[in-house]
Amino acid sequence: MYFTTYRQIEAAILECTGEETADLGEGGEHADFATPIAFSLAKKQRKAPAAIAAGLAEALGARLAGAGIAVEAAGPYINFHVNDEYVKSAVAAALEPGFGRLPERGERVILEHTSANPNGPLHVGHIRNSIIGDTLARAFRKAGYPLEVQYYVNDMGRQIAIVSWGFDHNPLPAEEGEKPDHHIARVYVAANRAIEADGTITEEVDRLMQQIEAGDPETGRKFREVVSRCLDGFKLTMKHLNVAHDRFVWESDFVRNGDMERVIAKIERLPEARHDGTLSLDLTACGFEKDYVIRRSDGTSVYAARDLAYHTWKSRNFDRAIDVLGADHKLIGSQLQCTLRLLGEKAPEIVIFEFVSLPEGSMSTRAGTFVSADELIAEVTNKAFAEVSERRPELSGEERKGIARAVALAAIRYDIVRVSPEKSTVFNWEEALDFERQSGPYIQYSHARACSILEKAGAFEYAFAFSDPHEIALAKQIARFPATIDRVVSELRPHLLAVYARELADLFNSFYRYVPVLKSEGETRLSRLTLVAAAQKTLKDALETLGIDAIRTM
RNA sequence: GGGCCUGUGGCUUAGCCAGGACAUAGCGCCGGGCUUCUAACCCGGACGCCGGGGGUUCGAAUCCCUCCAGGCCCGCCA
Numbered sequence: 001m002y003f004t005t006y007r008q009i010e011a012a013i014l015e016c017t018g019e020e021t022a023d024l025g026e027g028g029e030h031a032d033f034a035t036p037i038a039f040s041l042a043k044k045q046r047k048a049p050a051a052i053a054a055g056l057a058e059a060l061g062a063r064l065a066g067a068g069i070a071v072e073a074a075g076p077y078i079n080f081h082v083n084d085e086y087v088k089s090a091v092a093a094a095l096e097p098g099f100g101r102l103p104e105r106g107e108r109v110i111l112e113h114t115s116a117n118p119n120g121p122l123h124v125g126h127i128r129n130s131i132i133g134d135t136l137a138r139a140f141r142k143a144g145y146p147l148e149v150q151y152y153v154n155d156m157g158r159q160i161a162i163v164s165w166g167f168d169h170n171p172l173p174a175e176e177g178e179k180p181d182h183h184i185a186r187v188y189v190a191a192n193r194a195i196e197a198d199g200t201i202t203e204e205v206d207r208l209m210q211q212i213e214a215g216d217p218e219t220g221r222k223f224r225e226v227v228s229r230c231l232d233g234f235k236l237t238m239k240h241l242n243v244a245h246d247r248f249v250w251e252s253d254f255v256r257n258g259d260m261e262r263v264i265a266k267i268e269r270l271p272e273a274r275h276d277g278t279l280s281l282d283l284t285a286c287g288f289e290k291d292y293v294i295r296r297s298d299g300t301s302v303y304a305a306r307d308l309a310y311h312t313w314k315s316r317n318f319d320r321a322i323d324v325l326g327a328d329h330k331l332i333g334s335q336l337q338c339t340l341r342l343l344g345e346k347a348p349e350i351v352i353f354e355f356v357s358l359p360e361g362s363m364s365t366r367a368g369t370f371v372s373a374d375e376l377i378a379e380v381t382n383k384a385f386a387e388v389s390e391r392r393p394e395l396s397g398e399e400r401k402g403i404a405r406a407v408a409l410a411a412i413r414y415d416i417v418r419v420s421p422e423k424s425t426v427f428n429w430e431e432a433l434d435f436e437r438q439s440g441p442y443i444q445y446s447h448a449r450a451c452s453i454l455e456k457a458g459a460f461e462y463a464f465a466f467s468d469p470h471e472i473a474l475a476k477q478i479a480r481f482p483a484t485i486d487r488v489v490s491e492l493r494p495h496l497l498a499v500y501a502r503e504l505a506d507l508f509n510s511f512y513r514y515v516p517v518l519k520s521e522g523e524t525r526l527s528r529l530t531l532v533a534a535a536q537k538t539l540k541d542a543l544e545t546l547g548i549d550a551i552r553t554m
Numbered sequence: 555g556g557g558c559c560u561g562u563g564g565c566u567u568a569g570c571c572a573g574g575a576c577a578u579a580g581c582g583c584c585g586g587g588c589u590u591c592u593a594a595c596c597c598g599g600a601c602g603c604c605g606g607g608g609g610u611u612c613g614a615a616u617c618c619c620u621c622c623a624g625g626c627c628c629g630c631c632a
Binding site for chain 1: 574613
């Protein structure tokens with residue numbers, strides 16, 4: 001409904017003005033839609049904007065009357081108002097199965113996110129990547145794209161060599177019940193301390209690096225063992241966060257299957273290739289001053305070579321690739337894109353998010369200074385359990401636990417996704433543990449209230465008579481859901497959905513407070529119940545697209 | 555030294571890419587609301603020279619320049 005109406009108005013403006021853009025936006029408190037186009041026309045026609053707006057409003061009004069759209073000039077602005085039919089259709093559309101789902105598209109998309117190095121548990125910075133990535137994935141599926149989500153496993157890195165060395169020379173025993181990724185972090189931190197104290201260990205680590213590159217089976221087995229165990233820990237954490245990948249792709253596979261060598265051979269033939277001991281690329285065409293090294297002078301490859309092989313594979317198997325990367329990857333991400341273009345491959349679109357730091361400074365796995373995602377989940381779940389127990393003492397322990405898990409997940413995911421990715425943030429326990437307004441639980445709560453009304457009402461027949469301003473405002477917000485999904489995928493900005501869901505919850509809560517549903521009668525009661533059903537369904541869809549469980553009671 | 559990102563009431567934040575009608579909301583603060591559909595809620599109030607300065611424009615939080623502050627990056631690491 002929103003789309004159709006928007007396009008109707010837009011087309012009418014374009015026809016009436018002959019302009020290329022309608023400059024049409026939402027009208028805020030003034031109208032449902034509005035355009036300031038009279039300003040730009042004023043210059044061309046050398047007339048006062050208000051006079052132009054008045055004339056245009058009349059012409060547009062005549063043209064849009066049939067569509068039930070009222071037009072008025074307000075000074076230089078032209079305002080558009082939808083009618084009752086729009087509100088009715090909006091509510092009816094929301095009740096259809098698959099509301100918010102956009103038409104199927106053929107473009108195959110591959111989305112890579114998280115891809116953290118397996119040398120310690122995921123921390124609160126990593127899960128910003130997971131949550132942005134997973135929310136985007138859910139939005140893409142909702143928007144009708146065939147999508148595959150992948151985790152790129154860096155199993156050939158120096159960090160892994162250090163962990164492997166640690167297990168061979170200083171294998172701290174795992175503590176009772178310790179997750180493998182946490183155990184690996186302790187071994188990694190200890191190995192790094194050992195290296196700082198004794199520089200000769202570096203040579204041993206270098207030897208491991210050469211062995212893995214040369215395909216030494218014993219070293220390969222050891223690396224794979226450590227990485228797999230760390231990944232098992234990651235998978236458990238991501239499961240708790242409702243984050244899913246379709247496939248884990250191992251970096252070393254691109255060495256083993258020859259893809260990396262093929263990419264290197266192709267790079268060697270590029271006119272931008274430089275062969276001065278190393279193999280490197282001159283990327284000045286993309287504005288990079290320094291050469292991009294692909295192969296070391298000792299013949300071993302660098303990370304970039306494997307990543308190029310991976311992205312070449314993506315390019316050939318998908319129509320569109322999207323990578324979610326931390327701000328520290330901005331430069332190498334651009335270099336990767338530039339090189340892929342030189343190779344004639346599709347470059348990925350890159351979603352960058354800025355860093356999460358701690359009040360005392362930046363997080364570092366190596367230094368052991370981080371808040372792990374597991375710790376965060378545990379703390380937030382405890383707090384949520386205490387809250388639920390206080391509010392719903394009549395529920396069983398199991399029921400309260402279930403609600404607490406859902407509430408904790410909502411609090412964590414929403415807290416992270418609601419902030420624009422380009423803002424760097426400082427992790428704050430107080431905010432993480434806040435379940436009030438502008439939080440995930442706040443939105444869940446609105447949904448639970450809607451469910452409660454519907455449950456008490458039992459079966460009823462749909463009706464569509466709306467007159468209260470609260471009803472109309474809520475219906476109009478419901479109508480914006482598909483457009484929001486569309487914006488999230490076209491702009492790659494999942495926080496827009498977080499903002500949308502919160503506004504929907506705000507409007508529902510105001511409606512809930514001022515408009516009695518169960519106590520009203522006749523047509524009014526049926527209509528209000530219908531609106532509650534539409535709001536409940538839209539809140540549920542929005543929550544689920546955010547990866548949050550839409551629990552029916554809390 | 556260079557590049558990218560950010561700077562919006564005490565704190566957090568939307569809007570910025572595609573310039574327009576009194577700058578969004580939350581926390582905190584002040585004041586109200588539970589014999590009424592779940593108060594994880596709702597309503598009212600105070601709090602802003604949108605980092606500073608210049609420019610473009612009829613019009614700038616939004617575009618351009620410059621300065622300041624913070625984050626990230628600039629390796630034959632990943």
